[in-house]
Amino acid sequence: MKKTVLHIGLDDVDSPEGGCTTHLASILVEKLSKEALKFIDYPNLIRLNPNIPWKTRGNGAVALRILVNENFVDRIINNVLHVVVKYIGEFSKEKSQPSAVFFTGNIPSKLRWFSRKTVKDIVPLNLAFKVVEKVKAKAISFNGKRGVIGALAAIGEPLDNTDYTFELIAYRAEENYGKPRLISKESVLEMDKLFGTQTFLNVDYEIGKVLITPHGPDPVLLGIRGENAEIVLEAFKKIKVLEPIERWVIFRTNQATDMHLAEVKYVKEIKPYMSVILKGYVYEKPKTIRGGHVVFSVSDSLEDTISCIAYEPTGSFRNIVKQLIPGDVVKVYGGTRPPSPTHEITINLEKLEILKLAEHIAYRNPKCPNCGKTMKSAGKNKGFKCPNCGFKSKTLSKICIKIPRKLRPGLYTPPPRAFRHLMKPLQRYGKEKKTPPKNIIPKWHHP
Incomplete structure (x- = not known):
C-alpha cells in the first residue's frame, strides 16, 4: 500500500x-x-x-x-x-x-x-x-x-536546512493548574552544573532565578532546552519534581537560533514589528529615562538615525549600553516597535555587538605653571586664572586628555531572564546545525 x-x-x-x-x-x-x-x-x-x-x-x-x-x-x-x-x-x-x-x-x-x-x-x-x-x-x-x-x-x-535546538516539555496533572509548581531548585542547579554546556537558559545566576518553569495557569510544568534530544532527556531525569507529571514530549524547534533577525543596511528599510540587525555608529550618548530604561541613537551610512532602547528588565546589560559614546561602531539587534505620538520607531535591544570603539577625549583646564594647581576660567575670552596663587594667562589653552575605555569590542547579551524564545544565547555560537538528526531516539515522549 x-x-x-x-x-x-x-x-x-x-x-x-x-x-x-x-x-x-x-x-x-x-x-x-x-x-x-x-x-x-x-x-x-x-x-x-x-x-x-x-x-x-x-x-x-x-x-x-x-x-x-x-x-x-x-x-x-x-x-x-x-x-x-x-x-x-x-x-x-x-x-x-x-x-x-x-x-x-x-x-x-x-x-x-x-x-x-x-x-x-x-x-x-x-x-x-x-x-x-x-x-x-x-x-x-x-x-x-x-x-x-x-x-x-x-x-x-x-528545520531541514537551518539551525535548530530541542526542548523537552513536561506537563502537569490538571488538578494542579494554577498552583505553584513544585520543583526542587537545588536539583535544577545541579542539573545545570552537569549539562550547562549542552543545555541553556536553565538559571539566571545574576538574580538566582530558575528559568525552566513558567508562571501562568497553563499545563506546562517545565521545559529543558538543549542541543540534542539525548541531552535534554538526561537533564530532565536529574530534576526532582515534587508533583505528578501527566506527560512529556521532546520537540525540535527554531528556539535560540536568531531565525527572526534580518540584516538591514539602512534605517529606511526598517518597518514596525520587524526584527533587525543594523550596523552603524552611536550618534547620541545613552541616557537613562523614567523606569530605568536606557536609550541612545544609532546612525547608518546615510546619516539616518534610529533610537534603540535597553529596557529595565535587561538588568546588567544596561550597564554595557551606558558606556557607549558617540562614534562607537556597533551592530544593534532587536525588534522594532512602531512610532507613536511620544516616540519614533525604535529598536528594542536584544543584543549589542561592539565593532570598534571611538576615542574618548576630554578637555580640562590647564595646570598653573607657578604652583601646579588647576586653573579656572577668568571669564569669556579672558583666559585662565589660578585660584591658588592668582597667576593669569591668556595664552594657555585647555588640555586634551584621552580617557581609557573599560568597554571592549565583542557581542553582549542581556541576562538569561530577559531572553525571548528565538534569541540565541552566547553559548550557542559555534554550535549551529544545518542538517536534521538522522534518527529519532526511542524514548522521546510519554505516554
Whole structure:
C-alpha cells in the first residue's frame, strides 16, 4: 500500500484558562502513536515573529509529521480533529482562534517562503489562505481563522536546512493548574552544573532565578532546552519534581537560533514589528529615562538615525549600553516597535555587538605653571586664572586628555531572564546545525 507524509499544523490554542498548543500536540502524539503510522520527526515547535502585538503567549505553532498509508489519511485527519474539538471545548476561550492545517507530500518552496515570512514579518490572513489554496492544504478553524497563519507556517518550516535546538516539555496533572509548581531548585542547579554546556537558559545566576518553569495557569510544568534530544532527556531525569507529571514530549524547534533577525543596511528599510540587525555608529550618548530604561541613537551610512532602547528588565546589560559614546561602531539587534505620538520607531535591544570603539577625549583646564594647581576660567575670552596663587594667562589653552575605555569590542547579551524564545544565547555560537538528526531516539515522549 502506498504511503505518504501527512503534516499536521496547530496554532492559537493557548488561553489564560490553561489551553496550550504544545499540550494539545502532546495529547495527539499519544493518540497517534497507537495508530499504524510512523513519526518521521520530533514534533516541530516553530516560534513565529515575537513582535506581533496580537500573538499568543509564546507565539509558537506546532507541526506533527507522520508517514501513513494513503488510504488512512482521511481517517487520521478525522481522529485528529476529534481530539482538537474536545480540547478546545475544554480550554480555548473567546480570544483564541484555534486552527488545524493538514498537508500531504513534500513541502513546496511557496510554503517554505511563507513560513520564513511569518518568523520575520507581519503576515495578513488573506495571504495565508492564498497559500493554503496554492499548495492544496486543508485548513480547519474554530472561533475565527487567525490560527491558520501559524499552523500553516509550522508545516512550512521542517528545520531541514537551518539551525535548530530541542526542548523537552513536561506537563502537569490538571488538578494542579494554577498552583505553584513544585520543583526542587537545588536539583535544577545541579542539573545545570552537569549539562550547562549542552543545555541553556536553565538559571539566571545574576538574580538566582530558575528559568525552566513558567508562571501562568497553563499545563506546562517545565521545559529543558538543549542541543540534542539525548541531552535534554538526561537533564530532565536529574530534576526532582515534587508533583505528578501527566506527560512529556521532546520537540525540535527554531528556539535560540536568531531565525527572526534580518540584516538591514539602512534605517529606511526598517518597518514596525520587524526584527533587525543594523550596523552603524552611536550618534547620541545613552541616557537613562523614567523606569530605568536606557536609550541612545544609532546612525547608518546615510546619516539616518534610529533610537534603540535597553529596557529595565535587561538588568546588567544596561550597564554595557551606558558606556557607549558617540562614534562607537556597533551592530544593534532587536525588534522594532512602531512610532507613536511620544516616540519614533525604535529598536528594542536584544543584543549589542561592539565593532570598534571611538576615542574618548576630554578637555580640562590647564595646570598653573607657578604652583601646579588647576586653573579656572577668568571669564569669556579672558583666559585662565589660578585660584591658588592668582597667576593669569591668556595664552594657555585647555588640555586634551584621552580617557581609557573599560568597554571592549565583542557581542553582549542581556541576562538569561530577559531572553525571548528565538534569541540565541552566547553559548550557542559555534554550535549551529544545518542538517536534521538522522534518527529519532526511542524514548522521546510519554505516554
